[in-house]
Amino acid sequence: MSAEARQEVIAALQQLRAEWAAGPPGRWENLTIPEYLDAMAAWLESYEQAFISTGRPVPADGWTIFASAVRAAAINEQQLPDALCRGGIRPAA
Numbered sequence: 001m002s003a004e005a006r007q008e009v010i011a012a013l014q015q016l017r018a019e020w021a022a023g024p025p026g027r028w029e030n031l032t033i034p035e036y037l038d039a040m041a042a043w044l045e046s047y048e049q050a051f052i053s054t055g056r057p058v059p060a061d062g063w064t065i066f067a068s069a070v071r072a073a074a075i076n077e078q079q080l081p082d083a084l085c086r087g088g089i090r091p092a093a
Contacts, residue, residue: 016070
């Protein structure tokens with residue numbers, strides 16, 4: 001696991017916290033801790049398919065996967081590709 005990928009997790013957490021600075025973000029679907037954790041667990045159960053279905057390579061680094069899970073748990077599925085791209089994961093060429 002790379003130090004760069006670990007920093008990606010930290011940046012994702014800081015980004016999500018910043019989104020709450022003015023109250024619940026409008027783009028978030030899972031606004032309570034239980035909803036957020038349930039969504040994260042569900043995403044992690046099938047994360048490979050989340051990447052494959054959006055044309056992205058499945059990352060091998062656990063930090064990268066976790067950073068994506070942190071972002072994905074906050075939003076609905078239609079916003080997922082955009083959230084993954086903001087996290088530095090780009091579509092496969």
